[in-house]
Amino acid sequence: MKVIDTEIEGLVILEPQVFGDDRGYFFESFSLKRFEEKVSKTVFVQDNESKSKYGVLRGLHYQLPPYTQAKLVRVVKGRVLDVAVDIRKGSPTFGKHVAVELSEENKLQFFLPKGFAHGFAVLSEEAVFQYKCDEYYAPDHEGAIRYDDPELGIDWKLPVEDIILSEKDKKHPRLQDAIWL
Template sequence: MNFIATEIPEVVIVEPRLFRDERGYFFESFSKQTFDAGIRSVQFVQDNESASRYGVLRGLHFQKPPHAQSKLVRVVRGRVVDYAVDIRFGSPTFGRYVAVELSDQNFRQLFIPRGFAHGFVVLSDEVVFQYKCDNYYAPQSEGAIAWNDPDLNIDWRIPSEDIILSAKDQANRSWKELTADEDFCRLFPYNQDLYK
């Protein structure tokens, strides 16, 4: 596997080695030994899969400690732009985001560590999206940021009138509201190990 740091170095693109022949292709989508050596030791405990159509936007989600999650995400079919927003208070990249296109053609994966909000938007007619999580889903610990927040100013790469949101994601809080909340600012301190 090839590990590529993004403009926020903790968010990492993972490119598998692809083996093609007349039968098709083969690649190793995950190896704990390789992943731990290339990025960090993470104990993934849950795999999820979603299917969505063009324009569906899922995000920007995070789970609060002690249920904070890292994610390793990939596309099985179709194409998305995947986003990670730095929500580590005190970080030099606090409030900035990384955007990476993931598809069934480029085979890329994205590692989103704890301390980041995550979301994606579907560019293809349909998509099958998979992600590994290092903590179990805990609905009582859910947090989210509004997709169209003017302070984050995220380029979703499709017209806003094409965006399809869940009712829950339509009610997500703004970045300004969140960062005015002292409890939010204490969730993911930049200089603290978020894996202890």
């Protein structure tokens, strides 16, 4: 596993070593030992999966203390633009984001430590998205930021007219009005 640093400390992209031949391929998608050695001492307690069609944008979501979550995300089918926004109070990169394309072809994974809002947009006809969390989902401690907040300046790589949002995601506040960490 190769660890690729991003512009924001703590956010890393993981590139697995893929072994392929005419039968197909094999790669180790997660090893607690390697993850702790190279990335973080994080114990994941919940795995989630979502399936979405082209244009679906989910986010930007996070959980408030004491239920903040670190996440390890990947795509097993299709292609998404995955985005993490730093919402750590006092961070020199507060309000900045990193976007990475995750796909079944590149097999990249994206690690988000605690203190980041997260979202993704589906760029392919369909996408199956998987993620590990180090804290259980706590609906009473949800937080969120508008995906199109001009202060964030995120290019979701989709025409605006193609974006599909849940009713809940249409109503999130801008970063300056959100409750954050």
